[in-house]
Amino acid sequence: MRIARFSHNGEVSYGLVLGVESAAEVPGPAAGPSTANGTATATGAGTATGAGTANRAVSAVSGSLSGPPDPDPLGHEGSQLMIAQLAGHPFGGREEDIKLTSIRFALADVRLLAPILPSKVICIGKNYADHAREMGGEPPEEPVIFLKPSTAVCGPGDPIFRPTQISERTDYEGELAVVIGRLCRQVTADRVDEVIFGYTCANDVTARDLQARDGQWTRAKGFDTFCPLGPWIETDVDPADLAITTRLNGEVRQDSRTSLLLHDVRSLVMFVSQVMTLLPGDVLLTGTPAGIGPMDKGDQVSVTIEGIGTLSNLVTDRD
Numbered sequence: 001m002r003i004a005r006f007s008h009n010g011e012v013s014y015g016l017v018l019g020v021e022s023a024a025e026v027p028g029p030a031a032g033p034s035t036a037n038g039t040a041t042a043t044g045a046g047t048a049t050g051a052g053t054a055n056r057a058v059s060a061v062s063g064s065l066s067g068p069p070d071p072d073p074l075g076h077e078g079s080q081l082m083i084a085q086l087a088g089h090p091f092g093g094r095e096e097d098i099k100l101t102s103i104r105f106a107l108a109d110v111r112l113l114a115p116i117l118p119s120k121v122i123c124i125g126k127n128y129a130d131h132a133r134e135m136g137g138e139p140p141e142e143p144v145i146f147l148k149p150s151t152a153v154c155g156p157g158d159p160i161f162r163p164t165q166i167s168e169r170t171d172y173e174g175e176l177a178v179v180i181g182r183l184c185r186q187v188t189a190d191r192v193d194e195v196i197f198g199y200t201c202a203n204d205v206t207a208r209d210l211q212a213r214d215g216q217w218t219r220a221k222g223f224d225t226f227c228p229l230g231p232w233i234e235t236d237v238d239p240a241d242l243a244i245t246t247r248l249n250g251e252v253r254q255d256s257r258t259s260l261l262l263h264d265v266r267s268l269v270m271f272v273s274q275v276m277t278l279l280p281g282d283v284l285l286t287g288t289p290a291g292i293g294p295m296d297k298g299d300q301v302s303v304t305i306e307g308i309g310t311l312s313n314l315v316t317d318r319d
């Protein structure tokens with residue numbers, strides 16, 4: 001499933017992202033059995049996550065998105081997509097409780113928001129060997145973790161504000177983000193898949209000069225808008241070997257694969273959960289590959305991850 005958070009006429013909801021043809025296959029109350037409150041289950045006979053119509057519909061969307069990544073999925077590609085509103089909130093409950101309403105929008109008619117507002121964003125530093133080397137060192141043996149405040153999160157299409165009054169260099173860092181689905185701590189290898197809800201794209205925006213000056217990274221990584229997330233959460237992708245590409249004004253600047261992560265997704269979730277309790281919706285950024293660099297006012301930066309989508313943001317300066 002592709003789960004997006006969106007705003008339409010000022011109302012914020014979650015929805016399933018579907019192809020236009022696929023959306024027509026997903027029964028609403030008119031076609032499927034209604035529940036007492038007038039909503040229909042996603043499959044007409046089951047759930048949004050079962051092997052029913054919704055899953056087939058989303059598979060159809062995934063198929064249409066294979067091939068070279070589109071740097072602007074909300075432009076050409078976005079015009080081919082629909083969003084089916086969900087009843088309620090997809091986190092914290094059982095997957096089988098995720099239910100569709102009958103309400104559909106063209107994706108072009110809604111504003112996509114950050115797909116989740118996490119209680120915390122846990123980030124991994126130097127988790128690709130080539131990036132560790134470009135930062136002037138060898139990769140650490142254990143994962144290096146740091147936090148971004150929840151207030152750094154912004155959504156697809158939102159501006160990234162450079163804090164130009166106190167920093168002279170604001171960098172992009174394209175990263176695979178893991179979204180946690182359950183409250184958990186001290187997660188073991190046999191349970192780790194149960195606590196991962198899905199994946200999205202992230203940009204670990206960094207005031208590079210402040211990172212060097214401060215020694216610790218809270219200020220450099222923590223400005224408002226320094227954690228774009230989106231465009232949606234993909235729940236059905238295997239994170240083991242996905243292409244990850246960052247473009248600046250359409251030009252490729254980072255081009256790698258998640259198979260080159262020094263510590264993989266599962267081991268990172270287990271590692272972090274030894275330190276802190278993870279809450280539903282918490283986000284873990286898995287590190288950036290080589291090719292980091294600065295952004296200027298007016299630049300468009302996009303992070304594309306195979307099988308997930310593209311997160312694009314414009315860069316501007318805070319007055």
Ligand code: MG
Nearest residue numbers: 173204287288
């Ligand atoms: Mg990073």
